[in-house]
Amino acid sequence: MISRIANFHHYNAVSNDMNRQQIKVQENQQQLASGKRLLTAGDDPVASIYIQNFDQQNTQIDQSVKSITMARNRLNNEEAAITEVENLLDDAKRKSMMMVNGSLSSDDRVAHKQDMQGIFDSFMNLVNSRDESGNYVFAGTQYSQQPFFRDNNGDVAYVGDSYQRMAKIAPSVDVPINDAGDKLFLEVANPFGDYQPDYALESGSLLLLSQAKNGNDADQSEYRVDFSTSSGSTSYELYQDGALVSTAPFDPHKGIQWNTLQIDLKGEIKNGDSIALNRQENVSVFDAFKRGINLSDSDVSDASATAELHQVAEELAQGFKHINRARSEVGTRLQTLDRQEDMHQDFKIVMNEARGTLEDLDYATAVIELNQNMMALQASQQAFAKTKDLNLFNYI
Numbered sequence: 001m002i003s004r005i006a007n008f009h010h011y012n013a014v015s016n017d018m019n020r021q022q023i024k025v026q027e028n029q030q031q032l033a034s035g036k037r038l039l040t041a042g043d044d045p046v047a048s049i050y051i052q053n054f055d056q057q058n059t060q061i062d063q064s065v066k067s068i069t070m071a072r073n074r075l076n077n078e079e080a081a082i083t084e085v086e087n088l089l090d091d092a093k094r095k096s097m098m099m100v101n102g103s104l105s106s107d108d109r110v111a112h113k114q115d116m117q118g119i120f121d122s123f124m125n126l127v128n129s130r131d132e133s134g135n136y137v138f139a140g141t142q143y144s145q146q147p148f149f150r151d152n153n154g155d156v157a158y159v160g161d162s163y164q165r166m167a168k169i170a171p172s173v174d175v176p177i178n179d180a181g182d183k184l185f186l187e188v189a190n191p192f193g194d195y196q197p198d199y200a201l202e203s204g205s206l207l208l209l210s211q212a213k214n215g216n217d218a219d220q221s222e223y224r225v226d227f228s229t230s231s232g233s234t235s236y237e238l239y240q241d242g243a244l245v246s247t248a249p250f251d252p253h254k255g256i257q258w259n260t261l262q263i264d265l266k267g268e269i270k271n272g273d274s275i276a277l278n279r280q281e282n283v284s285v286f287d288a289f290k291r292g293i294n295l296s297d298s299d300v301s302d303a304s305a306t307a308e309l310h311q312v313a314e315e316l317a318q319g320f321k322h323i324n325r326a327r328s329e330v331g332t333r334l335q336t337l338d339r340q341e342d343m344h345q346d347f348k349i350v351m352n353e354a355r356g357t358l359e360d361l362d363y364a365t366a367v368i369e370l371n372q373n374m375m376a377l378q379a380s381q382q383a384f385a386k387t388k389d390l391n392l393f394n395y396i
Helices: 002-034 045-100 106-127 181-186 285-295 303-359 363-389
Strands: 148-150 156-158 166-170 173-176 195-200 208-214 223-230 233-240 243-249 256-258 261-266 274-279
Touching (some): 045 166, 181 285, 181 303, 195 208, 195 303, 208 274, 233 256, 243 256
Antiparallel strands (some): 195 274, 208 261, 223 233
């Protein structure tokens, strides 16, 4: 009885050893077929945890790269639109300067007016342009609705917001993918400083405002300067909200100074010229377009209209500079996207190399191990065959 039990356990031990060798051979074959050292988490639990972390980081990188591609498309669309806007503003500025020319006839100004109107129409189409997804480029975060509307009087209203859409291109890096229309077209820095001039000039006057600044931001008063000439000398009277506050001879080198107010002028002054100054730190390119079109109907001998055309040209030129700076910012964002994408790709290469050291199979070692396990399996099979054939009657 004891001998029977011992033979049974010996038989089981040899059988189990053969099964274990078969499993090892199968694992070796699977490793060679897949090229992977780790087939299950049980093969190396610590390495498996690292590999899972690598997979999660790779997924995050892939999502960031997709976000970068989307952001690049949006910014490329905005850059193309801004470039066209620059061209139109430059054309409009040139048309305004042409209309300043006193040798033009009324028919010439009518022709320039038509050109200016066509430029304005094209400008309106651009500021309401859409990207490839149908989103309005300059609507802020209200990208599903048209941002700019023009009424029959030529006045333009903005119905978007002042915010930017952001694209997350890395866990701690967000990049704006658009610019709000009010920031680009309604909030252009006043080229004349802190005030907007309103001219009332005599015929033949060439007086123009160079700059008017006030160091006191709380002073929102309206100022007016009246000029008088006598015996070759020019004097001025400065009014604040209609009240006379200063009078003195005019020195074109010093301009007009009163408290925190500094007014610089240029051009030839005629007796009776007057300039009203209203506080305004920003100007709108839409208003500049509208005024330029309306002023084209004025007579070429109207000195006030000519001065205002100069003003329109300066505002359009300032709008061009403002938009050019915005295009530079778009270019900077595109460079940020390129740099971040390169960083993602480099990091992905490093992670894949690190993962490879944990997961990839060393074929030479695996082939040697397979041969060893095959030999062990053959030995187990032979031992199993011998054990299976053992019988007491073989020795009687």
